[in-house]
Amino acid sequence: MKKIYVFITSLCILGTFSCNDELDLLPLDRVTADTFYKTRADFDGAIFASYSSIQDFWGTSTETLAENGEFWKITLVITDDVAADIAAGADGRSQDADALQIRASDIPYAAIYTQIYEGVYRANLVIENLQSETELTAEETTVLDAEAKFLRAWFHFQALKMFGTPPLATEVLTDINNLALPNATSEELYTAILADFGAAAAGLPESWDSGNTGRATSWAARSYIGKVNVFREDWPAAITALADVVDNGPYSLVPNYEDVFSFANENNSESIFEVQYGGPRSDDNLWVFDDTHSENFKASQGTGRGWYWDAPNASGAPGGKRGWWAPTQSLVDAFEPGDTRAATIFYQDGDTYYTYNPSQVEVPYDPAWSETNYTLKKYRGPLNTVDANHSPNNQADFNNERWFRFAELKLLYAEALIEGGGDLGVAEQQINDIRQRAGLAPLAGGADLTQAMRQEKRVELALEPHRWFDIVRWDLGPTIFGGAWDPRYEVFPFPQSEVDRSNGVLNQNSGY
Secondary structure, eight states: OHHHHHHHHHHHHHHHHTTOTTOOOOOGGGOOHHHHTTSHHHHHHHHHHHHHHHHGGGOBOSSSSOOBSHHHIIIIITSSSEEEOGGGTOOHHHHHHHTTOOOTTOHHHHHHHHHHHHHHHHHHHHHHHTTSOOSOOHHHHHHHHHHHHHHHHHHHHHHHHHHSSOOOOOSOOOOTTOOOOOOOOHHHHHHHHHHHHHHHHHHSOSOOOGGGTTSOOHHHHHHHHHHHHHHHTOHHHHHHHHHHHHHHSSOOOOSSHHHHTOGGGTTOTTEEEEEOOOOTTSOOOTTOOOSSOGGGSOHHHHTSOOOGGGOSOTTOSGGGTTOSEEEOHHHHHTSOTTOTTHHHHEEOTTOEEEEESSSEEEEEOOGGGSTTSOEEOTTOSTTTSSGGGBOTTSOOBOOOEEEEEHHHHHHHHHHHHHHTTOOHHHHHHHHHHHHHHTTOOOOOTTOOHHHHHHHHHHHHTTTSTTHHHHHHHTTOHHHHHGGGOOGGGGSOOOOHHHHHHTTTSSOOOTTO
């Protein structure tokens, strides 16, 4: 299995290089670790392979687990913000997630687990091969090692959030009979993740040139050090890291909320870490690396609407493009009157509806198109229904996913200050900065800052993959879901297939 995996990885790396006319390729039967990991181009390709495993969180596949955008189901549909719209074609996995039906045999958890550890494996390949004889300068070696450690930390952090005590993989295993890894403790994981992000902060550049847009920076690593410490509840460490980014970092809020998600405004001043996408009609980029057909399920495609061949559709929306998932009344009610973000996040009665079929279409929005009377709009408004953001066959969108934004970091900073006994005036200012952009008045004197921070986090980051993890760490499950909540949901199950293959090395989470 290991030899097959290494061979597939080599094929994938060659797939990346096939898009670059400047690279000379060896015949496939001559590509080995000894001949490949030599030049800067070699290592860049290997790094991009690790980045590209992130794209596959939203990927589709008929070759492996039959994934179909599984990540959205276990981070959005599972929450109180989004409902599986059955009439629109929401699949059974979406319906299960919506009903809090979580099983160790379910494909979403196996799909995400696979993509996470594929990304870790690829990062470890870079780290290990940097220790061999190469043509790199000392500076290049330092930067690439730091970048690979950023990615390894990023993937391990996602695994920690989802699975609680997942394996810690810090080396490339070569013994075909001894590939399974045991559960790590949360403390072991936090220590390793923070060490890797620390190395990344020390070794990465503060910015890249325009030819390397989307690669992790030292400021992104520092931002993640702050976020990881918030999840760890190490408030002093979180405050120190987040204050540094807020006070000294290069980020700023984009003045207009809608512009944050505009296709023409990718990698903007608010973007700390952005999942890069591209295509034949758009700005192709370094990450494009099609493992599981991720070009067919972009970030905005996943939260948008059905593909053009869905027509005719009972929804009546042009081309059937109303989407499989719908905002809930609970999410809509969370917005205060006058909150300008609502117009970017969801469609409602009275709105003009924008779709692409095969060019921009504008029609009055009909609430009957959705089981909840609302339709997802973020990434899908008028700024994004443009030619360059769509494949010629109208199946894919190319807009990047804004994964970690400065707005979220400011709210994490507020949380750390509130929980850690820091300056509450500074905490309140972070919250008010977010409110001001949304057209809302500052918090009233004596406001409950914890409640205000949590409220802003929900509406500011609506339809982004963060709500579920906040529900879990703030212990809101029983309040939101009532009797449907089970304490075991604080972590997802390990794929039962992985547990079985480990022969007792990996232990299943309690209750699954």
